[in-house]
Amino acid sequence: MGRNNQGCKVPIVIFRQNVFLAVAAMLAAALAAPALAAGKAAGNVADFTLNNGLELVVIPDHRAPVVTHMIWYKVGAADETPGKSGLAHFLEHLMFKGTAKHPAGQFSRAVSHVGGQENAFTSYDYTGYYQRVPSEQLKTVMEFEADRMTGLRLTDEIVLPERDVILEEQNQRVRNNPRARLSEQVDAALFLNHPYGKPVIGWRHEMEQLSRDDAIGFYRHFYGPNGAMVVIAGDIEPQAALNLAQETYGKLKRRSSIVPRRRAQEPPPVAVRSLTLADPRVEQPIMQRSYLVPSSNTAKQGESEALEVLAHLLGTGNNSRLYRGLVVDKHVAVSSGAWYDGSALDMARLGLYGAPRQGVTLPQLEAAIDSVIAEVIAKGVTPEELERAKTRLIADAVYAHDSQASMARWYGEALATGSTVNDIEHWPDRIRAVTAEQVQDAARQWLDKRRSVTGYLIKDTSPQAEKRS
């Protein structure tokens, strides 16, 4: 049960607080599969744009008198100035420090007073904040959220301890975790020019220097109604939600500094890259490989869906090519799998990973993974496995309707990375349409080693290792 899912993927979305396990589970569900069509639970999804540029998406779901209110700013770690890595995430933390109108803690208290949940998250392409509250509290949280879109007030007394918090967060997520260190190195090597190569949490030496002025500067540049999208899922009608949005967000002025995002793009990858990270704490070596592939936003028609199906049949579940080939049949790995994360404004990644059995070397494991890929490229995929993968991906879309928060997150993430509501609703149709030829073509075209970085994580046994770590 989930043993084969010991992925090496560093979460590229990080949360403000890690204690809400339910939220982590929701995120896992949301990352597990992409968008979906409207089903019975969700009524018709409505999409509006206010005069000041703010986009509003409403996903009616009347099963319980509850709403999930999310605001998505179309700015993330990929939009940071060079030398200021970690700033988007740092600002996300600081957004809880109060405004001129509502001192620190007031918003959180209002949410918690009604039993609501709240959290925030940062990724490369977006920064989000959300509350789950009883429906009658929707206007209140919209007022608070609209207020902190422009009213944030920061002083060094609150900024500096919070910088220590994000440094501890970096300790916890990365420095204490050899696998996360490896992923950081692989990403940095994969992206030669695009800011996706920086960690969302930041490089530590730059995080240590982030200041109040950095945070306020970033905030004033990027946070405004024309750079934001509000997604409301729950017990509310679209027109009523629109009225509330007009009364709250609608009063804010457009920010002229917000312009379409244009990041430095990757040159065509030409070299097979590999790296080794040695860490004294490694008791189970692993390898992971990331390929530079199209995202749902940059792909040609059908390509992203083919990659989705390809990653699924290569590496999700006990009958996937990698698990069955390496773990069950050849006995060279204790775990192996694959993933594709297509929700990116610019290029995306497709990843493979494996942990060797004792007595098997990483190069032997890598050769076995290569042979699985080579076979898919040469011989394609069977109709049965194609059907299985599609069935599962489409079912995930139905299952997602069971969770209001997953729905809101799904729409938000897709819309923040270039999709439209129409794209999301027709996603199951596009998955259904994927052919075996498209999957084979995707493997041939994109799983070219020159597009990839392979990372080995091994135990550092040198005498200095103890001191270094």
Place this chain on the structure above:
Amino acid sequence: MTRLVACLAFALLAFFAVAPAALAMTIEKIVSPSGIQAWLVREHAVPLVALNFAFHGGSSQDDADKAGAANLATDLLDEGAGEFDGKAYHERLENHAIDLRFRVGRDYFRGSLRTLNEHRDEAFDLLNLALTKPRFEADAVERVRGQELAGLRRETTNPNNLASRSWWSTAFPGHPYGRESKGTLETVPLITADDLRDYVRRVFARNELTVSIVGDIDAETAGKLIDRAFAGLPKKNDLKPVAAASPSNLGRRIVIDVNVPQAVVTFGGQGIARHDPDFMAAYIVNHILGGGSFSSRLYKEVREKRGLAYGVSDHLVWFRRAAVVIGGTATRGDRTADALKVIEHEIKRMAESGPIADELNEAKAFIKGSYALSLDTSGKIAAQLTQIQIDDLGIDYIQRRNGLIDGVTIADAKRVAKRLYSGGLLVTIAGRPKGLTSSTVHE
């Protein structure tokens, strides 16, 4: 004829509607044709069925030298059962997009199943096979054992696992609760296929089975599905008794040396039984101290004011035969002592003075309101129904819960705070905390 009688015997025993403002759901108590009781919530909005169930008898049924047997058995149930080998079994799950998960804790084996309506017969049949005819074939056992051992090897240098394992083994020495469900690098290699069969034979039975179903399904169909999965199980389990226990070594501090930049701290002490009349007061008081919200005292003092950690929280944990309050944080080595001092100070302050009225009111409002909000998927509702049944709180518990919370007075809260936090703490730290060493007596 037999079939007709069985259908007539099927009965609805009770209805409990919960006020829509709190939670728009009705729990029905149903009995399957073969006599298995279950709770059902009908939810027609999404065409799926979520089943959640539990058997009494978790990893505390393991022999000490075979620790990890229940866990290994749990992991192998879907690796081949009945006429299907592991590949064929998983193909059936995947072809129908059926989610089937098993896990084992110290007291209970738990399972959850999620299926689209159109595949529910197949889903419940597959579950039945896993519970009644697991194969435990040698190659699958060795493969999964290898995975477990790989995970256990990783844990030997992971500060989170080191601090947690040390806490439990020191708090409950020699007791099954002191052992992790997954066992150790020493015990997992000794487990045989017979040990796995023995666990299944002793635990998977109808007499201490708890079942909850949520979904687009009527009571009669639910009863039939329940029988598909469970009717074939033995009538009675065969469990080893587990002795009542309290955490020991309170007042001690243990430092486990591991070279990591951030030390991981686990702290905890005596908790409170689920059926104790003071439980709800304790739950509220602990929420105020460190129960994992942005407003807890520990969060404010450790994270917000001092930036000592990214996360800090503590929780009540209850078993059938013991209860603890346990929490943790992670903080850089040169400030671990500061963080620990703040935590110990806050616990002491809570024990001595309790919460103030304002905090109590805020906590009550949150705990009341958040309950319905947290039950936002069929799977979560089903799991909560199983927990309410296991804790024996009654089918009207969701209705009564707000009243129980409102009934806690400030005097109760102060009294229970003293009771909960005066017993001393066992603290385990994995890392290199500056200035802190292991002690046998710690104040």
